[in-house]
Amino acid sequence: MELADGASKDRSLGRAGGTEPTEYNRGMVPRKFSAAELALLDVVEGARRWELWVAMGVQDLKRRYRRSILGPLWLTLSLAILVAALSLLYGRLLNVPLDRYVPHLALGFIAWQFIQGVVTDSCNVFTGHKGWITNAPWPLSLFVYKMVLQNTLMMAHNALVYVGVAILFGIFAGLPGLLIIPGLALVFVNAVWVGLLFGAVCARFRDIPQIVQSVMRVAFFVTPVIWMPDQLGARSHLALFNPFTHFVELIRAPLLGQVPPALTWMLALAVTAVGCLVTWLFFVRFRRRVAYWL
Amino acid sequence: MVAVTLEGVCVDYPVYGAESRSLKKSLLRGGIGSRVSHDAHRRITVHALRDISLQFREGDRIGLVGPNGAGKSTLLRTIAGIYEPARGRVRVEGRITSLLSLNVGIEEEATGLENITLRGLAAGMTKREIERHAADIADFTELGEYLNFPLYTYSAGMRARLAFAISTAIEPEILLMDEWIGAGDASFIEKARDRLNSMVDESGILVLASHNQNLIKRVCNRIVELEGGNVKHAGSTEAFFGAEMEKV
Numbered sequence: 001m002e003l004a005d006g007a008s009k010d011r012s013l014g015r016a017g018g019t020e021p022t023e024y025n026r027g028m029v030p031r032k033f034s035a036a037e038l039a040l041l042d043v044v045e046g047a048r049r050w051e052l053w054v055a056m057g058v059q060d061l062k063r064r065y066r067r068s069i070l071g072p073l074w075l076t077l078s079l080a081i082l083v084a085a086l087s088l089l090y091g092r093l094l095n096v097p098l099d100r101y102v103p104h105l106a107l108g109f110i111a112w113q114f115i116q117g118v119v120t121d122s123c124n125v126f127t128g129h130k131g132w133i134t135n136a137p138w139p140l141s142l143f144v145y146k147m148v149l150q151n152t153l154m155m156a157h158n159a160l161v162y163v164g165v166a167i168l169f170g171i172f173a174g175l176p177g178l179l180i181i182p183g184l185a186l187v188f189v190n191a192v193w194v195g196l197l198f199g200a201v202c203a204r205f206r207d208i209p210q211i212v213q214s215v216m217r218v219a220f221f222v223t224p225v226i227w228m229p230d231q232l233g234a235r236s237h238l239a240l241f242n243p244f245t246h247f248v249e250l251i252r253a254p255l256l257g258q259v260p261p262a263l264t265w266m267l268a269l270a271v272t273a274v275g276c277l278v279t280w281l282f283f284v285r286f287r288r289r290v291a292y293w294l
Numbered sequence: 295m296v297a298v299t300l301e302g303v304c305v306d307y308p309v310y311g312a313e314s315r316s317l318k319k320s321l322l323r324g325g326i327g328s329r330v331s332h333d334a335h336r337r338i339t340v341h342a343l344r345d346i347s348l349q350f351r352e353g354d355r356i357g358l359v360g361p362n363g364a365g366k367s368t369l370l371r372t373i374a375g376i377y378e379p380a381r382g383r384v385r386v387e388g389r390i391t392s393l394l395s396l397n398v399g400i401e402e403e404a405t406g407l408e409n410i411t412l413r414g415l416a417a418g419m420t421k422r423e424i425e426r427h428a429a430d431i432a433d434f435t436e437l438g439e440y441l442n443f444p445l446y447t448y449s450a451g452m453r454a455r456l457a458f459a460i461s462t463a464i465e466p467e468i469l470l471m472d473e474w475i476g477a478g479d480a481s482f483i484e485k486a487r488d489r490l491n492s493m494v495d496e497s498g499i500l501v502l503a504s505h506n507q508n509l510i511k512r513v514c515n516r517i518v519e520l521e522g523g524n525v526k527h528a529g530s531t532e533a534f535f536g537a538e539m540e541k542v
Contacts, residue, residue, distance in 0.1 A: 049415075051415055051420060051421055052415040052416060055411065055412055055415050056412070059401050059404060059408075059412060062403075062404075063401065063403045063404070066403050131395055131398045132398050132416075133376070134371065134376060134394075134395075135376075135392060135394045135395045135398040136374060136376065136390075136392045136394070136398075136416075137374055137375035137376050288378040289378075291371075291376050291377055291378075292307065292308055292377065293310070
């Protein structure tokens with residue numbers, strides 16, 4: 001395809017042109033790109049430059065822990081402390097046996113911290129890279145991939161807590177454990193659209209990050225992380241209205257050796273489809289305005 | 295063939311800070327508080343570039359001059375493809391390397407060598423290309439031992455050396471530069487000029503925005519003078535500075 005060919009010719013992805021489908025030259029052959037093609041090119045070109053965003057993401061994480069002895073293992077340690085402390089208190093309070101509660105809590109936190117990290121970081125994924133975006137025509141998706149990677153690296157560190165818990169309570173996920181692969185894939189796809197959409201909207205309207213923060217604070221308490229959904233008794237379906245419940249479940253259930261229910265898959269797929277569609281329409285229309293909004 | 299063509303390019307810039315870019319304003323717009331306004335969105339708009347038509351060809355070393363706020367940086371960003379023009383067309387043939395800011399791709403806590411990798415990736419090089427050029431880059435910067443120190447120990451001039459060396463390690467076809475090269479000392483500017491000249495001689499284009507007349511005189515062969523978003527003057531360097539001299 002000419003599109004991909006042109007992209008590899010040119011090292012930096014351009015966003016030049018008028019409001020009409022633009023005359024846009026990539027090195028050799030002049031040709032016209034529509035707004036949709038340019039949006040697609042952005043997403044593809046961003047992925048193609050993985051070496052850069054991997055280096056940026058790793059560098060950022062390193063910077064945060066430079067000169068500390070434990071480094072990013074502080075993440076692991078602080079989650080372990082949190083899980084241990086909450087287990088003793090809430091396990092008793094909610095009257096759930098520890099061998100059920102601790103794995104539920106640990107995996108719940110691992111999943112939740114990733115989800116919350118992605119959603120809140122999305123809000124400044126473009127404003128936080130103003131210097132980059134106004135210096136060269138970067139594919140905007142690049143900064144989103146970097147943000148998702150950073151949160152994934154943090155989740156990987158947190159995952160050590162799961163390993164400890166699994167050994168301690170003799171959990172073996174078995175075959176259902178493989179479902180973590182499609183589960184995580186769905187979660188990542190959602191992380192990308194959330195990053196593109198929230199990143200752009202938050203660049204334009206600076207109140208949105210505040211709103212998102214307060215929504216996420218509430219979301220934590222209505223999502224079954226520190227409590228078990230079956231404790232709602234007859235009202236346990238209430239938790240099902242919360243999309244976060246399902247995304248947490250996509251990560252948690254397989255690692256506990258359970259198969260996430262069909263409803264979870266369907267709702268997660270529905271959210272993915274709607275989210276991608278809305279983001280696509282928005283991105284095609286407003287991608288080139290983001291540099292002006294910063 | 296390397297070329298940059300601008301045809302009737304206008305760039306309008308919405309200014310959000312002045313009006314506050316809050317959601318409330320947007321939601322309340324059209325409410326009781328709203329007044330009839332000529333701008334559909336009641337935005338404050340700056341016409342940063344007005345109807346600019348220019349053509350740069352192979353071997354051109356353009357000096358972009360003009361007072362603060364004349365539109366120099368906006369013009370560079372428009373050529374780079376960062377800002378989309380409201381009207382008109384920008385046609386670019388060739389690969390653009392933009393060196394508009396000294397601090398992009400610079401990691402304060404990382405060493406000079408680590409930054410060569412990071413900034414090299416940002417400049418579009420692969421890891422392998424960077425490894426191949428790392429020694430050359432280090433040589434060109436003349437920073438020696440300092441390359442093992444974290445960047446926060448660097449002065450602006452040292453940063454300029456590092457950034458310039460990395461960005462020009464792979465021959466750029468079209469190089470856009472803003473002001474900062476002046477942060478370097480005389481010997482660096484001399485070195486940078488040699489590199490720029492050899493680069494442009496080999497069929498490239500350089501667009502350099504600067505207030506430093508000496509730098510412009512030494513590096514550029516064409517001058518584009520902007521004022522208030524318009525091209526006030528465009529021509530050869532001799533003609534431009536000749537006219538200046540007569541005025542004095």
